[in-house]
Amino acid sequence: MTTHSVDYLLVGGGLASATAARTLRNEDVGASIAIICGETFPPYQRPPLTKGFLGGTLDVSQITVHPAAFYSERKINVVLGTHAVHVDAKAHAVRTDTQETIIYRKLLIATGASPRIPDLPNAELRGIYYLHSIGDAIAIRSAVRSAKRAIVLGASFVGLEAATSLHALGLHVTVIERDLRVLSSLQAPVLSDYFAACCKERGIELLVNCELRRFVGEDTIEAVVTGRGELINCDFLLVAIGVTPNCEFLLDSGIVLNNGIVVDQFLQTSDADVFAAGDVANFYDPVFGLQRRIEHWDNATRQGRLAAKNMLGRRLPYRDVSMFYGDLFDVPYNFLGRPDDATEMVERGSLAARSYSLLYLKNDVLCAVFSVGRPPEETSTSEELIRQHTNLHASKNRLPDLHFALDSLPSQTVVILQGGGALGAFECGAIEALEEQGVVPDVIAAVSIGALNGAIIASHPGHAAAPLAEFWRELSIAVPEALSPCLHQAIISWHVFCLGVPNFFRPRWWRFPNNLESLPPRWTSLYDPEPITRLIDRYVDFDALVTSPVRLLISAVDVETGELRIFDSYVDRLGPAHLLASGSLPPGLPWTKVDGRPYWDGGIVSNSPLELVIERCGAVGKRVFTIDLFSGTKSLPTNLLEVMLRRDEIVYTDRVRNDLRLEEYANDFSELVKEIMSHLDAQTARQILQKPHFIRLMGNRAPIHITRIELLDEASGSVAREYDFAAVTVSRLRRQGYRAALAALARSRRA
Secondary structure: OEEEEEEEEEEOOOHHHHHHHHHHHHHOOOOOEEEEOOOOOOOEOOHHHHOHHHHOOOOHHHHEOOOHHHHHHOOEEEEOOOOEEEEEOOOOEEEEOOOEEEEEEEEEEOOOEEEOOOOOOOOOOEOEEEOOOHHHHHHHHHHHOOOOEEEEEOOOHHHHHHHHHHHHOOOEEEEEOOOOOOOHHHOOHHHHHHHHHHHHHOOOEEEOOOOEEEEEOOOEOOEEEEOOOOEEEOOEEEEOOOEEEOOHHHOOOOOOEOOOEEEOOOOEOOOOOEEEOHHHEEEEEOOOOEEEOOOOHHHHHHHHHHHHHHHOOOOOOOOOOOEEEEEEOOEEEEEEEOOOOOOEEEEEEEOOOOEEEEEEEEOOEEEEEEEEOOOHHHHHHHHHHHHOOOEOHHHHHHOOOOOOOHHHOOOEEEEEEOOOHHHHHHHHHHHHHHHHOOOOOOEEEEOOHHHHHHHHHHHOOOOOHHHHHHHHHHHOEOOOOOOOHHHHHHHHHHHHHHHOEOOOEEEHHHOOOOOHHHOHHHOOOOEEOHHHHHHHHHHOOHHHHHHOOOEEEEEEEEOOOOOEEEEEOOOOOOOHHHHHHHOOOOOOOOOEEEOOEEEEEHHHOOOOOHHHHHHHHOOOOEEEEEEEOOOOOOOOOOOHHHHHHHHHHHHHHHHHHHHHHHHHHHHHHHHHHHHHHOOOOHHHHHHHHOOHHHHHHHOOOOOOEEEEEEOOOHHHHOOOHHHOOEHHHHHHHHHHHHHHHHHHHHHHHHO
């Protein structure tokens, strides 16, 4: 028995492993990566097996995820024809059926599922096939050559797609389904009836509400006997009655199993170093609030990518809405969401016209959509409406009208809060005005002082103005009013340098050193932030933040790795340390440790974190209010201090503009792809338009409506502006923020 080690071991040769391997290599160029594949083919796409591959129009090279050279060029070791037979999670070891032991640092299990075998007499007869692998499809193609009659057991998507392909090859096909209707998982009689009619139009025989009693034959299947006593002859039979997850080899591993491998929203198993993705993963779905297992191509792709990032320590939650794509009777369709608890259905358009969607509503909230021939923008918007639990009661009477654009429904209100020290008082005034005008955020993306403001707002949803104003009153410094701006700057600079800001930070030099670490040569900051920690505890209700409808995203920079870390109130149990980490700007303040990692101010990387919202919440249907503390044009600096001040302003402002430029580039590429699509034949274009990858890249282009609330006063450009916590300055900034927000709202309404 041989033993070797690898950083990342991926067990399973499907789409989830291939996607995970690519992500791991992109983000960790020096790591060792290995994939264990049970089949003798490298990872490939399974959906084409029932269509082009079974029909003979596609070969193996056309359905592989990546060519073989992809893996060798990226030093990803793909081990074919090998199965894992045992996992010792404590020892971080996997044993294979080739008598090899592989020691891993992180393990991903993506072993997929196997076809369910019917519990009927003679189920072992030759001529009974399952269609789940390239080998299965090749065997069926061989059987077709000498066959005239075929039975397909199960009227699922896979069963009907396979029946269509077999019929196209010249066979008489009978589909037998135990449920009352075909495609019963859709829970929509209108759809079942439509596809049943499509079967009959093409000469595919349907037997629904029909149980099988046994398979008939000596060595090879010759017929089946139904519960009605009918004998139906066949030359071969294809079983398509579902699948079971491949996790038997984990029974004594200590990893929790229940209808697959139980994982949390980070796709992490009961063992911290073991993850699972794809068909085998029974994951917590925060969109619907339950554990579920999904057997979709799109789900495997997205979970593989996410699992890889979490293996790297990112802790990103799986908050995607599952999207199933297929092409049945040349009708490309999408099915997304979960229809199980729907209380009402609304039809848009016509199936006959190939422009149709069925909206599943639960108490006026969209929970699932089936669509044919609808624009990618509509499908992408539907995904976002499901994710955000958007109530459609006010617009329900307009939903049947195809001309009513779903992306016109406001999905989320977002507030972006920047860092800027004392300038955060401007944000306080702006929030007061927004709240008065009925603008309550669904999401707050914040950094530095904005993170402190954001936490107060999110923990007091809808009535944050009062506690926020009181917080800033306590931060204010009572200094004498000066006769001139220059004198005021001198006074406030002297005060902060010598005494700090009493309720924010205090100088280290007034503390007597009690050990070597507290001597000046060992300092890593000039000030101690202990006072603001006490203030945070008084004004942020961290228990309320856990259940708040307002999602808070804050950023900080890992001092050792230089990577940006997002703390998310939907994911993390936030506390004072998270807020302090986001505002620990060196060299004034020391880094703050969260879960043992040292963090500095997130504004070092991005001071206007719009990208946090897009990454975590998508880009569709956002109404964004960005409170801009470092806006555009200023007069030329007159001294070195003003030069450095203006340099920082330009850097921070460019971050805001860069986020918007990236959106513009994405829209430009979208227009280019649309132009290319216009040159394709109609059927090919329809198929591409319905693919999940296309929808998520091209449909997620609904404009983000940004309202900028800008701090424009030239006086804000004083050298002391970020640490000018004088009561008179804080009061002035609050008034400015209030007026600027009202003016911005008025401009937005006129636009």
